[in-house]
Amino acid sequence: xxxxxxxxxxxxxxxxxxxxxxxxxxxxxxxxxxxxxxxxxxxxxxxxxxxxxxxxxxxxxxxxxxxxxxxxxxxxxxxxxxxxxxxxxxxxxxxxxxxxxxxxxxxxxxxxxxxxxxxxxxxxxxxxxxxxxxxxxxxxxxxxxxxxxxxxxxxxxxxxxxxxxxxxxxxxxxxxxxxxxxxxxxxxxxxxxxxxxxxxxxxxxxxxxxxxxxxxxxxxxxxxxxxxxxxxxxxxxxxxxxxxxxxxxxxxxxxxxxxxxxxxxxxxxxxxxxxxxxxxxxxxxxxxxxxxxxxxxxxxxxxx
Ligand code: CP
Ligand code: NVA
Numbered sequence: 001x002x003x004x005x006x007x008x009x010x011x012x013x014x015x016x017x018x019x020x021x022x023x024x025x026x027x028x029x030x031x032x033x034x035x036x037x038x039x040x041x042x043x044x045x046x047x048x049x050x051x052x053x054x055x056x057x058x059x060x061x062x063x064x065x066x067x068x069x070x071x072x073x074x075x076x077x078x079x080x081x082x083x084x085x086x087x088x089x090x091x092x093x094x095x096x097x098x099x100x101x102x103x104x105x106x107x108x109x110x111x112x113x114x115x116x117x118x119x120x121x122x123x124x125x126x127x128x129x130x131x132x133x134x135x136x137x138x139x140x141x142x143x144x145x146x147x148x149x150x151x152x153x154x155x156x157x158x159x160x161x162x163x164x165x166x167x168x169x170x171x172x173x174x175x176x177x178x179x180x181x182x183x184x185x186x187x188x189x190x191x192x193x194x195x196x197x198x199x200x201x202x203x204x205x206x207x208x209x210x211x212x213x214x215x216x217x218x219x220x221x222x223x224x225x226x227x228x229x230x231x232x233x234x235x236x237x238x239x240x241x242x243x244x245x246x247x248x249x250x251x252x253x254x255x256x257x258x259x260x261x262x263x264x265x266x267x268x269x270x271x272x273x274x275x276x277x278x279x280x281x282x283x284x285x286x287x288x289x290x291x292x293x294x295x296x297x298x299x300x301x302x303x304x
Contacts, residue, residue: 006133007130008166021136037067045064046100048081058289092117101118140287150176154179155178155179155215156217164182178199180209187202206240218258234266
């Protein structure tokens, strides 16, 4: 058995993805009943964060503790990572001491290089290109609220960023139609679009993406690392606010997701975000915990 990594959603087969989601739902139920599952006794997760985080850090750290293991928070500020030690050397050293590593970084190639030299599974906890752990939680949330996403219509409104790229991969893995509304110049990765074929389409007006959709998602307009572009982006994304008016064009039982943190009044209205008949963002955030526990269990069971 080789070491399995999770750098994008495509690192799992469709069946594996389905079973991770089912297991996440099961782990959530077990936790609600107070039944502990501890497959990680004596195991350690290394967590490398080169960008800020609330949900990702808390969910991985709490998840590992709940499963009998522990987690180490490693920041470039106080490790040799921030002083230029090569990724390849860091990977060989860290992966001889811990049992799994999650990395939040800028360039996706950092994850790929780390994984190439790692003895243990590596998880992408967000890169500039992808955020696959968030998609595990989003898919779990849709399944819990509306059942299988297969054949559904999903609208992405906003930036063609790491989240959008991961939605494209999710459309392939879960067989849903994805309509992306983004301003010119803010499209997602071209090669991902080409690989996804005609199940993914780009439109220019948010309403054209949302019409008849079952699931509407958005994210901030300026991602981490793009702080200096904030003002330019606010202009470029004029008209891309997701609010009740826009949601009124979706199917009557459509749900709204946002990976959070949200900027109320920019990409989403405060009223929509707080409307729990439509917005499932708190369940979505909680599901990071359950989905990643299922993912870590899968990677451990399926790696040598
Ligand atoms: N959604 C998400 O990844 O949140 P954090 O940046 O707080 O981890
Ligand atoms: N696109 C956002 C997601 C944050 C969870 C970012 O990369 O900052």
